[in-house]
């Protein structure tokens with residue numbers, strides 16, 4: 329069996345950020361201000377802090393404004409809602425991202441519902457979920473949009489291909505299935521109650537793994553030559569002599585890469601695409617909300 333080609337998400341993300349930078353500069357020239365992204369972090373989860381810091385750095389590196397709002401973990405929900413309302417009304421803010429998960433005393437759906445859908449660069453608001461399902465323009469969640477960009481870059485047209493999405497979350501699995509359907513794939517959504525998951529996965533030309541279980545998808549589940557997109561980011565317990573465990577996906581890379589035609593690595597695959605697409609969505613939001621024309625497909 330030949331080795332799968334490695335899909336370079338990190339490299340693709342760098343190219344996407346280049347294109348976003350050019351479009352952001354063009355926006356600034358036309359609008360007389362920079363595009364702006366507001367990121368709200370509640371609490372001090374260390375992993376979330378790392379993501380937010382990276383988002384902030386990359387936003388500024390692309391020539392956009394980054395407005396960071398850090399709230400203590402015990403912030404009342406009403407205060408967070410008031411902040412979101414303020415950002416909705418702020419003309420310098422084109423995109424709003426409230427980092428999830430929120431502390432347990434907050435209702436995530438209620439917070440997301442308060443974001444102006446036209447600033448919802450995460451694509452989590454029900455209005456954007458409905459737009460995606462209906463084929464109307466809106467905002468698409470960053471991780472699945474990044475996955476489709478990688479798939480189209482690798483395969484060209486996805487029309488008629490059998491795609492299996494493992495996982496049914498609102499953030500990845502469900503929007504991923506919608507996007508693949510819009511690309512005319514035959515889509516199966518598998519989940520924890522699916523019977524004979526290996527047999528379902530073996531039918532797929534495209535496998536998207538988004539379950540959150542380290543190395544669950546094995547090489548002998550993969551149809552030879554299939555394209556495998558690994559959305560999982562799992563930290564293994566530290567091995568002997570390690571301080572930090574290694575980062576692995578939901579796919580057993582060692583065995584799957586012996587069978588697949590192409591596969592994304594973890595890290596360096598889907599993860600970097602998520603932030604790059606967030607920046608893309610932000611610069612798109614800026615143009616739409618300012619009424620400045622943009623060829624969105626060219627980014």
Ligand SMILES: Nc1nc(=O)c2c([nH]1)NC[C@@H]1CN(c3ccc(C(=O)N[C@@H](CCC(=O)O)C(=O)O)cc3)C=[N+]21
Pocket residue numbers: 379425426427428429450470561575594595596597598599600601602603
């Ligand atoms: N409202 C909201 N929107 C999000 O988009 C969102 C969120 N909340 N909460 C947390 C998750 C997680 N997330 C990631 C972004 C980048 C990497 C990434 O760049 N990963 C690197 C590795 C990073 C590392 O070494 O830890 C990689 O896969 O190569 C991972 C995960 C966005 N999220």
